[in-house]
Amino acid sequence: MKFTDGYWQLRPGVDVLHPVEVDDVRVDDAAGTMTVWATTKRVRGRGDTLNAPLVTLTYSSPAPGIVKVRVEHWAGTRPRHPEFAVRGTETHVTTHVDDESAVLTSGDLSVRVRRTGPWRVDFESRGRVLTSSLPKGAGIVSSPEGPFVHEQLALGVGEKVYGMGERFGPFVKNGQTVDIWNADGGTSSEQAYKNVPFYMTSGGYGVFVAHPELVSFEVASEMVERTQFSVAGQQLEYYVIDGPTPKDVLERYTALTGRPPALPAWSYGLWLTTSFTTSYDEQTVTQFIDGMAEREIPLSVFHFDCFWMREYQWCDFEWDPRTFPEPEAMLARYKDKGLRICVWINSYIGQRSALFAEAAEKGYLLRTTDGEVWQWDLWQAGMGLVDFTNPAAAEWYASKLDALLDMGVDCFKTDFGERIPTEGVAWFDGSDPQRMRNYYTHLYNRTVFELLERRRGRGQAALFARSATAGGQQYPVHWGGDNDSSFVSMAETLRGGLSLAMSGFGYWSHDIGGFEGEPDPAVFKRWLAFGLLSSHSRLHGSGSVRVPWAFDDEAVDVTRRFTRLKLSLLPYLGAAAREVVERGTPMMRPMVLELPEDRGGWDVDTQYLLGSSLLVAPVFSADGEVHVYVPEGTWTDLLSGETLTGPRWVEQRHGFDSLPVLVRPGTVLPVGASDDAPEYDWADGVTLRLFELPDGFDETVTVPAADAGVDATDVDFRVRRTGDEVVVTTGSGRAWALESAGRTERFDAGTGEGRITLA
CATH class of the missing domain: 2.60.40.1760 (glycosyl hydrolase (family 31))
Structure with a gap:
């Protein structure tokens, strides 16, 4: 002001x-x-x-x-x-x-x-x-x-x-x-x-x-x-x-x-949704899921958006019997395919929902200053707002979700939470309505996240949340909201993620291909590479589906390529996630955050560091033209092997199956032996890829256990370079390998020391 x-x-x-x-x-x-x-x-x-x-x-x-x-x-x-x-x-x-x-x-x-x-x-x-x-x-x-x-x-x-x-x-x-x-x-x-x-x-x-x-x-x-x-x-x-x-x-x-918590390994895999207003039932969903498997695209989470519930009844947390007559059996079949299940919810209760009368009677809905239930017709007819300042209301709301967890649901997309009235309303605990405008979402997401932690355990809870304020980083993941299906919107989406990263949020996602409208194949394919090199990756749209074969055969290939690339990088990404938990450093990092000494990167908002060592420059054009800022040193393109020396801007042209992914000099990049699922022993068979290690390099690289709270333990590799030789010592107990300039040396399980001569 x-x-x-x-x-x-x-x-x-x-x-x-x-x-x-x-x-x-x-x-x-x-x-x-x-x-x-x-x-x-x-x-x-x-x-x-x-x-x-x-x-x-x-x-x-x-x-x-x-x-x-x-x-x-x-x-x-x-x-x-x-x-x-x-x-x-x-x-x-x-x-x-x-x-x-x-x-x-x-x-x-x-x-x-x-x-x-x-x-x-x-x-x-x-x-x-x-x-x-x-x-x-x-x-x-x-x-x-x-x-x-x-x-x-x-x-x-x-x-x-x-x-x-x-x-x-x-x-x-x-x-x-x-x-x-x-x-x-x-x-x-x-x-x-x-x-x-x-x-x-x-x-x-x-x-x-x-x-x-x-x-x-x-x-x-x-x-x-x-x-x-x-x-x-x-x-x-x-x-x-x-x-x-x-x-x-x-x-x-x-x-x-408040620090962000650890997240389950499965959350880093690919998420696919029904999309919002598309027509779907169990047969449609099964076709999506089976279609991904037939095309060898690893899928980790399937999400049911709003219309898993009946229209005008959001939210009553009841499956629409016309389209999903046997939800428990359906979810069991999908769980047998190795999938996790997410369902859409919000904190608004439509008047036609049976829960509206129950919540109103018990005093669980926000009231006006004259004691009436606050209502309006935007979004859902006659909807009321759950008053999370009332502990009993929060417990009641969580109990409805508890029943879904019993049914086989794993996580929730906590949508909305922004349209909160500030005039003529009275909160249960006397909260100032002006302060509740931004704070409401904090109580909403906390209620749902804490339920998941109670049921699934610390490190096994995950949301897909849209709204937040300060402290909301404690209840991840957050996604970017309703964008358009265009290159311009793809770029503005990235700017939003970079700003959120500078605000303490460690994990972030966005709707691959854009939400509103139907992306043309070029937009969708370019967005795939960006989305699958984000901390979390979801295919979602509004009035049209986002299964890759709805676009063209190449979109299928691009989805498969980058999904598998991300899964193979989980030993590295898991270490980046550990920094989120321990230091509050986000997985996706603006240039100024990771390289503050480089003034050339202070204004750059078209690329980012994924973790500390991978520079990702999404391509915002159909013809593949991209300008990438290369910081000081010799960086190696992970996909092509080409080296680039900075600091300088470089113009390149990439096919749909490529984009600049530059590895920072002095990096030991752990690459997993599996690329078909996120839940594997990240250290078993890991390959340590060496990039421009300086003479005298001496660092310990940790490959974390795939999930917090499980029996697997972190594995350390001490990497030292003297002259042209790199020596690695470890107590891994698993097979592992060293790779430099295309040459690979493999070591059997239990080998405590290995070495490779640099080309």
């Missing part, structure tokens, strides 16, 4: 109070806080203290390297909830106050408030200033729309801003106005399904604005030298998060708001 009219003036009806000078500083060592009272005008004598508002700024730290800031006008307003849950650690902060400044330090990060001269607050780390709140930075606003509090943090020359959730516009947010407000707006607008009030910059820090309600960002827009964020009310809370690298920022941020 903009409050000024250019640099000098305010907008009509707007008045803003800014901190001008420090009146007092008080330190509470027991609480670990430093509180600063700032005047909003120059105080030259006692008389100037009358009729003069103060701004109270309180600094604290929930964990090393993170500083919490609370900017407050009036303290007497009632607490508003819900609030984002943050995880603190016992951290020792130090403070130092003298005549010149007041300083609070946590880890390497300090906040320094100047006590003399013009107002200035610096956030410092490792001897440099990361960002600052300068004169007119913090502001207490009165306006025709009500009170607001804003903060402005300075941007350096050339500094780039990223994140703020899954946003489909430009990846670099400089120059944009971004409103954190969940909406069902597709992928072609400024609206977003997953709004996260967190950003990071190329300057080595991140900022988390801890408000579930509307947070409005002006990113180098209203003030081109600053990033402004504002919220309605009398208080503003935000956290400055130290780096120095983007990965370090994400590690601290996800420790604060």
Whole structure:
């Protein structure tokens, strides 16, 4: 939200109070806080203290390297909830106050408030200033729309801003106005399904604005030298998060708001759906499943979209008997084929559903302020909204899904959760309706994910969720929502995924081929390669099916090729997933996240790193023309063996069965012995492929167990290069191999040391 009219003036009806000078500083060592009272005008004598508002700024730290800031006008307003849950650690902060400044330090990060001269607050780390709140930075606003509090943090020359959730516009947010407000707006607008009030910059820090309600960002827009964020009310809370690298920022941020969990191996395989409004029954579904097997395309999950339930009755969680008369027997047959089963759900209950009357009677649906059930006709006729702030309602909702798990369902697509009313409604626990707009999806996805964890075990639960906010990364997987079937939409989909990755979400998927419309074969085939080199891969559409033979024979070949490629890469992808769990580093990584030292990649939003070592550049054209940015060093194309040396842009042309997949120099790439299913012993028969290892290379490569919680254990390979020889030692107990420049040396099970001479 903009409050000024250019640099000098305010907008009509707007008045803003800014901190001008420090009146007092008080330190509470027991609480670990430093509180600063700032005047909003120059105080030259006692008389100037009358009729003069103060701004109270309180600094604290929930964990090393993170500083919490609370900017407050009036303290007497009632607490508003819900609030984002943050995880603190016992951290020792130090403070130092003298005549010149007041300083609070946590880890390497300090906040320094100047006590003399013009107002200035610096956030410092490792001897440099990361960002600052300068004169007119913090502001207490009165306006025709009500009170607001804003903060402005300075941007350096050339500094780039990223994140703020899954946003489909430009990846670099400089120059944009971004409103954190969940909406069902597709992928072609400024609206977003997953709004996260967190950003990071190329300057080595991140900022988390801890408000579930509307947070409005002006990113180098209203003030081109600053990033402004504002919220309605009398208080503003935000956290400055130290780096120095983007990965370090994400590690601290996800420790604060919650880390993504491990996911089951089967979730990394190919998902196929009925599509949305297509006509289907058990015979149709069986033809899809058998058609994939006949064409030797490995399929891991089959998903039933909305019309597995009867029209006008979403959600009643009952199979439509006209099309699926024997669902338990049907699911058993599909399970016998080795498939996992996903079904579509949402948190809206249509009036014709028998569950509507049950939920209304028990008080499980959101009510209006006059005590009636809140209803409308959008999406489902007369639908109501499950009130997850009521623990009994959440338990009731989960019990309906529990019955489906008993039937053989493995996971749920938790659709919607964005169309949440903010006026004239009363939540069970008294939650602020404005705050529930974004937060509702958090409660919805948490309810379903925790049920799956209780039933399936930690590391065996997976969703396919559309909406989210801060902390939602704990309940994966998330997919990109309703896109169009075009190359332009394919590119905007990738931008959304890259922005979400910079917002703490470790896993991400999208509708291969696009959702709306029917992709032409070229779009579908190009999207296949992109989708199957994403963390999770799903074939899904709206009014037309996405089985590859619906397009042409080549689409079948491309689907088979890239599905099998992904399955063979699971030893490598599993290690990347381990980083999601342990550090919060996403599997799909923007160039700036993985290679922040390379300024040439800061703006690049048409390619990404899958894990730390595979650079993927999707092809966004029918003729196969693609421009790929090659970072410094000699990179090797995984599919062709061609080497490219950077840093530079390279123009290439690829067939539908290819795209640039460049292996980073200094990589030991573990490739699995199986490519027909995701659930295999990833270490048994693994081949370690060596790419441009420097002399003196000495690293341990871990091939993780396929699933957390199973008997299989991780296997370590220590890889050392001396001169032209590479020596590997391991306690694997399984067969394994070394490969370099097309030459392969194989070693029997139990061989503890192997070597290969480099060409």
